[in-house]
Amino acid sequence: MAMIESATVYRLRPGWRLQWEQAQGRHVLLYPEGMVQLNDSAGAILGQLDGQRDVASLVANLQAQFPDAPAAAIEQDVHEFLLDAARQGWIQHD
Amino acid sequence: MTDRTDTVAVNGATGAPLWLLAELTYRCPLQCVYCSNPLDFAAVEEELTTAEWIEVLTQARAMGAVQMGFSGGEPLVRRDLEELVAEARRLGFYTNLITSGLGLDEARIEALREAGLDHIQISLQAADPDVAAAVAGSPKAHAKKLAMARAVKAAGYPMVLNVVLHRHNIDRIDEIIALCDELGADAVELANCQMYGWAHLNREGLLPSREQLEAAEATTARWRERLAERGRDMRLLFVVPDYYGERPKACMGGWGSIFMTVAPDGAVLPCHSARMLPMRFPNVRDHGLREIWYDSEPFNRYRGDAWMQEPCRSCDERHKDVGGCRCQAYLLTGDAAATDPVCSLSPDHHLIEAARREANAASPAMETLTLRNVHESQVFCRQ
Numbered sequence: 001m002a003m004i005e006s007a008t009v010y011r012l013r014p015g016w017r018l019q020w021e022q023a024q025g026r027h028v029l030l031y032p033e034g035m036v037q038l039n040d041s042a043g044a045i046l047g048q049l050d051g052q053r054d055v056a057s058l059v060a061n062l063q064a065q066f067p068d069a070p071a072a073a074i075e076q077d078v079h080e081f082l083l084d085a086a087r088q089g090w091i092q093h094d
Numbered sequence: 095m096t097d098r099t100d101t102v103a104v105n106g107a108t109g110a111p112l113w114l115l116a117e118l119t120y121r122c123p124l125q126c127v128y129c130s131n132p133l134d135f136a137a138v139e140e141e142l143t144t145a146e147w148i149e150v151l152t153q154a155r156a157m158g159a160v161q162m163g164f165s166g167g168e169p170l171v172r173r174d175l176e177e178l179v180a181e182a183r184r185l186g187f188y189t190n191l192i193t194s195g196l197g198l199d200e201a202r203i204e205a206l207r208e209a210g211l212d213h214i215q216i217s218l219q220a221a222d223p224d225v226a227a228a229v230a231g232s233p234k235a236h237a238k239k240l241a242m243a244r245a246v247k248a249a250g251y252p253m254v255l256n257v258v259l260h261r262h263n264i265d266r267i268d269e270i271i272a273l274c275d276e277l278g279a280d281a282v283e284l285a286n287c288q289m290y291g292w293a294h295l296n297r298e299g300l301l302p303s304r305e306q307l308e309a310a311e312a313t314t315a316r317w318r319e320r321l322a323e324r325g326r327d328m329r330l331l332f333v334v335p336d337y338y339g340e341r342p343k344a345c346m347g348g349w350g351s352i353f354m355t356v357a358p359d360g361a362v363l364p365c366h367s368a369r370m371l372p373m374r375f376p377n378v379r380d381h382g383l384r385e386i387w388y389d390s391e392p393f394n395r396y397r398g399d400a401w402m403q404e405p406c407r408s409c410d411e412r413h414k415d416v417g418g419c420r421c422q423a424y425l426l427t428g429d430a431a432a433t434d435p436v437c438s439l440s441p442d443h444h445l446i447e448a449a450r451r452e453a454n455a456a457s458p459a460m461e462t463l464t465l466r467n468v469h470e471s472q473v474f475c476r477q
Contacts, residue, residue, distance in 0.1 A: 013252075014250070015212060015213060015251065015252035017188060017212065019160070021158070021160055023110055023160075024158065028160065030161065030188035031188075031252075032190060032212070032213040032215065032252055032254050032281070033161065033163070033213070033215070033254075035160065035161055035188070
């Protein structure tokens, strides 16, 4: 099974855009002639991808943002989501 | 974790129009024999002004629309395209330009990029110039398109190419995909021509045989394997013609469900083909978009399932395919509320079977098909 490396810097696929949609009350991922409607955790994770941050600091940020959730569970959720997002071609890394 | 917008809305509260298609003009330098514009497009004279289009964009965005396409005709004919793109982007739309590539040059690509355009989709008619010229009624368009496809890619845009397939080019699909690969496309829509507008008029000369279709699907599948082996990320989307389905498509995700088209003169439609239906669609020059979407009779006529006839009415799949396409039902049966004859359960399905038989027999030559132009259109304006 593929693994997520802590030092990897992911970014959105070129030409794709993450946006908060007030009318839908959620984040959406916009791409040529299409849209993925994201749940809260997916929106929070993708919102961390700024082209600089690696996976480790992304996880640390989210752990600080949600102190009530178990840290290990956040890390696992992030890794699973990034694997899935990369497989679907939403995100890329060098 | 996620849900997609391509799910079908069924009964219940009407949601927001997430998609806006702005058909800026019916003017076009090409004359494609399968154009989806209405046959009588020449009757439309007064296009919306720049200020009127900006008002449309503003209202649609306030309602929740987020994806939008600039289309036509050829949208590049409008000199205010850059201004409209900039306004759309400022409002928060994801902006797609759907173009033939004619009217584009490096300077205009740069101006569109500065305006914030997110995506450009260029259409190709064929891999070889001769077929492309016959389909589009223009001998020089093909070379220009290839040059513009390369320029769009060089400008850093994701490149999505759209190729409309029909019986005169589908056997060359191997060369078509090879050309798209060579151009560096990120995605290719291999869209079999659907039979509306000018395509319906020319149907006998456009619908491929089942044998042609199956061969093309097999070639596409082989290409997918080869691309994967090379690690080349070029998605191939093969769209089967409705006429070879056994169940209809859930057209537009349901009538007045997520999609709204504004035509060049401000008529508001549930899809870009609906203009030929025997109903009067409201116009943004007379009413606000919100009122049109939520309250107008045409937008409510085929929402939900209360309007359905048998066999749809009692069918378990009625919320899956929403009875198919209203335009197709009307074009084939004369009744827009009928079950889409594509469905094998439809009492009119024999019409589809007859069209398939026709397609498997001899077919008119490319040169005999009716080109989409103002002169030909005027014949339909007088009817």
